[in-house]
Amino acid sequence: MKKTEMISLSLSLSLGLLASYTPEAMADDKQVKQQSMLQPIVDHVDVIAHRGASGYVPEHTLAAYEKAIQMKADYVELDLHMTKDGELIAIHDSTLARTTNVEELYPDRAPWSVKDFTLAEIKQLDAGSWFNKTYPEYAKKQYAEEKIPTLQEVIDFIKKKDKNAALYIETKAPDVYPGMEEKLVEFLKKNGYLKKDKVIFQSFSEASLRKLQEIIPEDIPLIQLYTPKMIQGLNLDDVFNRAAEYAEGVGPDKSLVTPAFMQEAHERHMIVHPYTVNTMDEMVEQLSLGVDGMFTNYPDRLVELNKKPYISHGAASGEVTDTSAVLWARTSQSANVQFEVSEDSSFKKAITKTEKAISKHDLTVQVKITGLKPNTIYYYRIQALPGSHQVYGSFKTAPAENELKPLTIVWGGDTGGQGKIPPFKAFSAMADLRPDFFLFSGDTIYADNATPAVPNPPSKTIEDFWAKYKENRTDPYLRKLLQSTSIYAIWDDHEVINDFSGPFEPLTSTGFQAFTDFWPMLKERSSSGKLYHKFSWGDTLDLFILNNRSYRDPNTKLDGQDKTMLGQEQLEWLKKELLNSDAKVKLVASSVPISIPTGKPNARDGWANGDNINPDDKTGYEHEFAKISTFIRENKIKNVNFVTADVHFADIIQYDPDHNGTVDYRELVSGPIGAGMGQPPTLDPTFGPERLYAEGGFFNFGVLKVDPGRKQMTVEIHDENGKVHFQRDFPIE
Secondary structure, three states, X not given: OOOOOOOOOOEOOOOOOEOOOOOOOOHHHOOOOOOXXXXXXXXXXXXXXXOOOOOOOOOOOHHHHHHHHHOOOOEEEEEEEEOOOOXXXXXXXXXXXXXXXXXXXXXXXXXXXXXXXXXXXXXXXXXXXXXXXXXXXXXXXXXXXXXXXXXXXXXXXXXXXXXXXXXXXXXXXXXXXXOHHHHHHHHHHHOOOOOOOOEEEEEOOHHHHHHHHHHOXXXXXXXXXXXXXXXXXXXXXXXXXXXXXXXXXXXXXXXXXXXXXXXXXXXXXXXXXXXXXXXHHHHHHHHHOOOOEEEEOOHHHHHHXXXXXXXXEEEEEEOOOOOOEXXXXXXXXXXXXXXXXXXXXXXXXXXXXXXXXXXXXXXXXXXXXXXXXXXXXXXXXXXXXOOOOEEEEEEEOOOOOOOOOOEEEEEEOOEOOOOOOOOOHHHHHHHHOOOOXXXXXXXXXXXXXXXXXXXXXXXXXXXXXXXXXXXHHOOHHHHHHHOXXXXXXXXXXXXXXXXXXXXXXXOHHHHHHXXXXXXXXXXXXXXXXXXXXXXXXXXXXXXXXXXXXXXOOOOOOOOOOOXXXXXXXXXXXXXXXXXXXXXXXXXXXXXXXXXXXOEEXXXXXXXXXXXXXXXXXXXXXXXXXXXXXXXXXXXXXXXXXXXXXXXXXXXXXXXXXXXXXXXXXXXXXXXXXXXOOOOOOOOOOOOOEEEEXXXXXXXXXXXXXXXXXXXXXXXXXXXXXXXXXXEEEEEXX
C-alpha cells in the first residue's frame, strides 16, 4: 500500500486502532481518545465539489468550478475524456448528448461520442442551456454561453481564482482512451500540479490506477471508486485487501457505506470518500459513519457542517404520557439546541425550548415537553444553533386517564450482537406499521461484543459505551422508527457486560450513564437510578418497566427465599401497581424470560433454574418469581402479559402455575432484531408453561394490538421484512 503525507493518521500502538480526534471528541476543548473505527482518520473532512458546484451551475463548466471555489470546497472534481484530436476535456459522459446541443448542431453523428469529435467542433457547442431548462430555479442567461473546457483552461482558470485549490481527477479504463494516463501525468507535471495536496486521482478502473501507480510520485493518493454492482456478493475483506495494494482510499457509492465498510477501510488506514452526497441529511448520515470526505453537488452544505454544529445521530421522543414527552438529540459539537413542538407540521404555533449539549453527556441533550393534549399527534423539529440543519419527527401522546382507545405497539431487542451490525431492516418494518410506541426490550447495544465501534471489546470507558450507541444510530432504519413514534427503553445485560449483576459489576455505573444519555428518559427514571416505572395508555394499557439488573444478587448464588433479582422495594412496587391497575391490559416489560433457561449452568440469568436440563442446578430466581406469580393468581389480576426479548428467538407462552386449567398470565418473546439467532429450547416446567408458538433462526419483532371495543388483544410476530409468522387473538377478560 502506498503512503501519503496528505492523509494524516494518528494511530494507536495497537494494530488497527485509531486515536484521531474528531470535532465531537474535542468539544469543550476536551480531547478524548476512542478506539472507534467510525470516525475520520484525517484532520479535516474533505469537501469535493462534484463536477464543480454542479447543483447550482452547469456541471464541468468554468462557472461551476468558480462557484465551487467561492464556496470553499477543498477539491474540484474533474471527469476527463479525450477528443478525436487527442485533447483532454472536462465532461462526465462519454457522449455529448445530455449536456450540450450537439444533436441540434450535428444531427447526423449519433451517438455523439466525445472521441468522435475534434476540439474545434466541441467548442461550437452550448454547454449550459440544458441546465437552465432542467433546473429553472438556478437558471441564468449567461449559462447559455458556457463551453466545455479543456484541462489546460481549467487549470489556468483555477490558478487565477485560487492557487491553493486542488484537483480530484477521474481517469477512464486504459482501453477507452489509450495513453490518457501518461498524457495526463505529463500535463500536470508541466503545470505544477503533479504533487501532493494539488491532485488526487480516482477511477472505477483498477487497471488505470495501477498504471498511474507506476508513473506518479508515491505521495499522491489514488482512490478506487466502487459502484454497488462492482462488489455485490464479494467478501469485503478480499475487496479491501486488493485495493490496498495500489490505493490510499476508496470512493464508494453512498449506499455502500456501513459500519462494516468503514471498519474494513479504516483498519487498513484507507480514507473513504463516498459519492454523491447532496442533502444535509445524507451528509450527516455519512459523517456519523466516520467518512473522511464526500463528493457533493452542493459544497456549501458540507462546508457548513464542517464549521457549524448539527444534529449528528437523528432524534427521538420517549417516555410519553397523556400530557408530556421527552425529546432527545445529539449534536456534533457543544451547542445550544432548539426544540420546537407543534400540533401542525408547519410549526405556526409551537412550544419552544432550548438546552445546551455538552461533552459530559457526549453532546446528547434531552428536554421534557409538558402541557400537551392527550391522544394527539405532535410534530417536532430540532436544530443545533447557529447551524441550519434541522431534524424532524413526530409522536402521539397517550389517551387521558379513564379513556379507552385502540393501541398498537411494537417491541423487540438484541441489536449489535455476535457480529451483527447496522443496518437492521426490522426497524423499517416496525415504522411502516405506524405504531403508537416502540418498546425496546433490552440489549439495545452489545457493549461486550466486537463491532466497528469497539473492535477490541469489552467496552471499558464511557467513550466506548457512547460509541456503541452512536454506531446503532448510524442505522437509517432505526432513525426512521425513532423519528416516527415514541420509545420506552429498558436495559438488559449487554448494555454493560454479559449476565451482569449490578451491585457487583464495576462497569454498572458507566453503562448506566451511557444508557440514560442515549435514550429519551424522564428524570424520575434516570436520576434516581431506579429505572423501573409505570406508564399508562389511558385505561387501555398499563406498562410496567422493570429493572432486572441493578438490584440482583449474583447469578451464582443458590436460589432461595432471600435471593432477589428485583430487590424488595421494586418487588413491592410491582405488586402494588398491578393490584391498583384498572387498565384492560397489563404489560410487564421484563428484560429476562420466565421459563426459558438463560445464562450458564449453575449461574442462571433468567427467572428459571433450568432443572429440567440439569437437575442439580440450584440457581435462577424462581423463588422470587413465585411470589409474583402467586400474587397475580391469588388477587385474580387478569390480562397480565410479560413481554421480553433476550433469547434471540420468538416464543409465545401461556401459564397455568396451579394447573387448574385457567391461564393466569402470558409471556410474549421476540427477537433478535440484529444479533445472533437462537433456537427454542425445552421450557422449564415450574410455572406450568404451555407453548403456543416458537420459532428461531430469523430476525423478528413483536406486535401487540389492543382493541378495547372488541375486548381483544392480538399478538403477532413479524420477520424483518414485515411478513407475519404468527398471529393470535386473545380475549380481554
